[in-house]
Amino acid sequence: MNNGFPAMIGLDKLILLILRGGGSMKIVTADSACSILDKDLMPTNILSTVAIVVDFPYQTPTAVQARDGDYSIKDPTVLVHELRLCEELLDIEPAECVHFDLTLGGTNLLDITDEFLFQLNLSPTGRSVLHAILPDLREIALSIDEKYHAPVLAMGKRSLPVRIAELYASAHGIARAMGIASVLEAEESIYLGLPEKVLASFDEEGKVKVTSEEPMEGSLVAEAPINNGVSVEPFLNPMTRGFQVLKLTKCDA
Amino acid sequence: MNNGFPAMIGLDKLILLILRGGGSMKIVTADSACSILDKDLMPTNILSTVAIVVDFPYQTPTAVQARDGDYSIKDPTVLVHELRLCEELLDIEPAECVHFDLTLGGTNLLDITDEFLFQLNLSPTGRSVLHAILPDLREIALSIDEKYHAPVLAMGKRSLPVRIAELYASAHGIARAMGIASVLEAEESIYLGLPEKVLASFDEEGKVKVTSEEPMEGSLVAEAPINNGVSVEPFLNPMTRGFQVLKLTKCDA
Amino acid sequence: MNNGFPAMIGLDKLILLILRGGGSMKIVTADSACSILDKDLMPTNILSTVAIVVDFPYQTPTAVQARDGDYSIKDPTVLVHELRLCEELLDIEPAECVHFDLTLGGTNLLDITDEFLFQLNLSPTGRSVLHAILPDLREIALSIDEKYHAPVLAMGKRSLPVRIAELYASAHGIARAMGIASVLEAEESIYLGLPEKVLASFDEEGKVKVTSEEPMEGSLVAEAPINNGVSVEPFLNPMTRGFQVLKLTKCDA
Known part of the structure; x- marks a missing residue:
């Protein structure tokens, strides 16, 4: 019945294997979030990048580094910026690996060859974007490998x-956008787009609380202090399901 | 580091751009829902079509037009019916654009050419269906363009x-199916299939409340008054995850 | 306007059709769940297989058969084991059809030909796996057809x-893993991986309660009695979103 596939594995062996291993590891990562929307409620830019370190039980970061960003939504160098921020954070708080915000099956950046990319079946645009930033990414990955292994x-x-970094980048980006809105003329508004399946709520104590609507992620939360003097009207983006928008208006003083 | 991609954008320019724009727009749309299921719990027909107008904050329609439908589940002319209902509603309540219930990346119906369809990589059936109804759809879209821009x-x-129209079409379809069930013989039943990730609940005051189980859509709700004298047994369709079925039985008077 | 597609269907005919039909059917199925994770939090094996019978309203099984498993995560014969368990359960509790844990559009196993598989566009690995176990699966399906129609x-x-079987297999697998953990040395741990979008919670009375985080499935629940003397630390797997892990540690007595 075994048909040449791996035979049943004795459970005892497996457990001993586990006990010598880990399951707990420190991970550094970064992500970007929040965009000012145009009149068609489409994203134009990226407002915020945050790097974090997480450790078991992977719920709340042990270190957070937030940065303002001003990237066009089409500018892939934001990925280079994210990896550089990871490197900076590693200098402060060591970690065992970096989770990079590019979905290529967990491949080590240093193992990405031209042949690998060729086999990926990317769109012409996707390929040219990757080719353009890959030298910078490899250089930083090499430096991270040498300095922090x-x-x-x-x-x-x-x-x-x-995802946790995305929630923190959202909280930081909302705080920044409310700062921008607070210096508008009275009654003027900006529309702030949040990442997919991210909800913002605002409490009485001047904080924004960002949560994930993704199944399984109900326990994740990121917070940031916010400006007063700005009214917030949350709504769902009619142009694309699953995205919340915040209409930020300078209050009439 | 810029690699030929768009340079960083000054944030001030962006904001000024936004303030001249909108973010608030009236949208008309229509969708169909609810099917009587066969003995294998597969859909057979479409019971209800609803057109709505929504405006900021895109939560509750400002106008609703409900219609009974009797389309076979395989009959694509239901899409023509939906667009015609949008045109009728535009005559009562003006709107800036129509969201049409066909997923083609937001393309304007008047821009859909044979070449465009050829590049879409549709199945032979999908292509023949689209070809069959496209002349009617274009004619209505042209009329909407001329009369309402x-x-x-x-x-x-x-x-x-x-999606909001789908919830309203569900509420209307449930009300209609309960009307049908109320004239069955006692103990006879029909099985009513609801759209994906839609839940119906029934209150004491003779109303059905339809909600979305899709993440982010917990605040959406549609209601309709319903017939008494019909018992409702809700269950999940065992043949396909994510779909609720209502077993409707004429109560023994 | 009909364009050669099926004409509108008179609703009365449809209803009469329904009333002669069913909508209620007994279904037998089996699924496997729970894996001890390696130091990279990747699954290594399969701990538990459960077969169930469900009937209208498809919420709670009318019969449950749980079995310990010790399959490698790469061993496809677990599917053969599942179908054999379905056959055993049919001997105790008759059912009208078997839902088999292989996603091929609901095709009858006896209708799967080489030509059918060829058209499926499977990966080379997927095809060789299916080819290897298909003779055994067909033999059992034939026996089920002859004995139980x-x-x-x-x-x-x-x-x-x-999915319901997966929740029951999870509850059984958790109970088994806690039994294993209870004979570890004090402070030793194993990491138990649960299926996608499955959450475990533990009550004061010594039971584990397993629920689904999938939309629409909030009413599904499976329970099993568990060992005391084992501490449980639940966390989300950082390597793959949507999966809960239980860190099981022998308590210091």
Whole structure:
């Protein structure tokens, strides 16, 4: 009945194997979020990048580094910026590996060859974008490998730490956008687009709380202090399901 | 580091651009829902079509037009019927664009050429269906363009207004099916299939409340008054995950 | 306007058709779950297989058969084991059809020909796996057909009963893993991986409760009695979103 496939494995052997191993590892990652929307409610730019370190039980970061961003939504160098921020954070808080915000099945960045990319069946645009930033990414990955012995893995959307970083980047981006809105003329508005399946709520104490609507992720939360003097009207983007928009208006003082 | 991609964009310019724009727009759309299931719990027909107008904050329609339908589940002319209902509603309540229940990346119906369809890589059936109804759809889209200057966009499943219309079509279809069940013989039943990730609940005051189980859509709700004298047994369709079925039985008077 | 597609169907005819039919059917199915994870939090084996019978309203099984498993995660004969368990359960509790844990559009196993598989566009690995176990599967399906006149349908992930079986296999697998953990040395741990979008919670009375985080499936639940003397630390797998892991540690007595 075994048909040449691996035979049944004795359970005892497996457990001993486990006990010598880990399951707990420190991971550094970064992600970007939040965009000012145009009149058709389409994203134009990226407002915020955050790098974090997470450790078991992978719920709340042990370190957070937030940065303002001003990238066009079409500018792939934001990925280079993210990896550089990971390297900076590794200097402060060591970690065993980097989860990089590019979804290529967890491949080590240093193992990505031209042949590998050729087999990926990317769109012409996707390929040219990757080719353009890959030299910079490899250089940083090599530096991270030399200094911290941490592999940079192209985990992308599959990685939970990347998602946690996205929630923190959302909180930071909302705080920044409310700062921008607070210096508008009274009654003027900007529309802020959040990442997919991310909800923002606002409490009485001047904080924004960002949560994930993705199944299984109900326990994740990121917070940031926010500006007063700005009114927030949340709504769902009619042009694309699953995305919340915040209409931010300078209050009439 | 810029690699020939768009340079960083000054944030001030972006904001000024936004303030001249909108973000608030009236959208008309229509969708169909609810099917009487056969003995294998597969859909056979379409019971209900509803057109709506939504405006900021895109939560509750400002106008609703419900129609009984009796289309076979395989009959694509239901799409023609939906677009005609949008045109009728535009005559009562103007809107800036039409979200059409066909998922083609938001393309304007008037821009869909044979070459465009050829590149879509559709199945032979899908292509022949589209070819069959496209002349009627184009004629209505042209009439809408001339009379109301509103583009008809093939947004389909990505559109939130299409989803809201689906919830209203569900509520109307459930009310209609309960009317049908109320004239059955006692103890006779029909099985009513609802759209994907749609839940119906029934209150004491003779109303059905329809909600979405899709992440982010917990705030959407549609209601309709219903017949008494019909018992409802809700269950999940065992043949296909994510779909609720209502077993409707004439109560023994 | 009809364009050669099926004409509108009179509703009365449809209803009469329905009333002669069913909508209620007994279904037998089996699924496997729970894996001890390696140090990279990747699954290594399969701990538990459960067969169930469900009937209208498809919420709670009317019969449950749980079995310990010790299959490598790469061993496809677990599917043969599942179908054999279905056959055993049919001997105790008759059912009208078998939902088999292989996603091939609901095709009857006896209708799967080489030509059918060729057209499926499977990966080379997937094809060789299927070829290896198909003779055994066909033999069991033939025996089920002869003895119980029940077709074996390759419903896989679309089937609600398969999902219910997965929840019961999870509860059984957790109970088994806690039994294993209870004989470890104090402070030793194993990491147990649960299926996608499955959550475990533990009550004061010594039971594990397994629920689904999939939309629409909030009413499904499976339970099993568990060992005391083992501490449980649940966390989300950082390597792959949507999966819960239980860290099981022998308590210091």
